[in-house]
Amino acid sequence: MASPASANPAHAHFESFVQAQLCQEVLSSFQGLCGALGLEPGG
Numbered sequence: 001m002a003s004p005a006s007a008n009p010a011h012a013h014f015e016s017f018v019q020a021q022l023c024q025e026v027l028s029s030f031q032g033l034c035g036a037l038g039l040e041p042g043g
Helices: 009-019 023-037
Strands: none
Touching: 009 023
């Protein structure tokens, strides 16, 4: 059975966002998450 992250790329971006420790990692993973969900970061 496929893992949830491979079925939905947003899961992998969310995990990266949650585990980010540096500001640049947070911003980068947040932008990837927004892109995977079809949202515009920043409102």
